[in-house]
Amino acid sequence: MSGRFIVVDGPSGVGKTTATALLAGALAAEGWQVHPTKEPTRTKLGETARYGTDDYRGLTLACLVAADRYHHLETEVRPALAAGKIVLCDRYLATSLVLQRLDGVDPAFIWDINRLADRPDLIVILTGDPASSRARAAARGIHSRFHRGGLDAGRREMDLYVRVSQELSDAGFAVHVHDVGEQSPDDVAATLLGPVRALLKAGGNGQTPTGSAARISES
Incomplete structure (x- = not known):
């Protein structure tokens, strides 16, 4: 596949969705072909996983999320990569390793059911103050039981993302x-352009960027 697969992950409310959108806009302004996407997906399967956290728990929910991921890869991610696009995905494997673990699922099982999922070329994990993240998530609207529970729950989620980032790194x-x-959302996106540009420059994904320079500069 000639494209590049980049994931932006982290706790709810930390700014993943905004950063992904701004990063996609900056790369498009440089002339790259970008395909933004997210998990859970907007399919029936993904909506069940997203809004069904009060109905499905533990192993059942973990399998739902993994099924949505494999369908996402087959129908959207891989075709975009084959077309030479940069796929920017809001949430991916790290979310499963955090939220399903918080739901009592053995990490070994989470790794096992995701073992055939495509490996991203780069995983960006955003961290930040749990109180600020929880406040932003609440202002946006809570649809998942994982995002209830107040500041203590937010701290557990943030700490686990830090731990999972090391686990992913250790796994290669x-x-x-x-x-x-x-940082403002624009500053976050500008900072992330650094490692993304380094990936694209080092890997050579078959694209040649054309058009105007990025509207967001590196900090």
């Missing part, structure tokens, strides 16, 4: 962890 995944701190 390319991982870039970035603490958003007090």
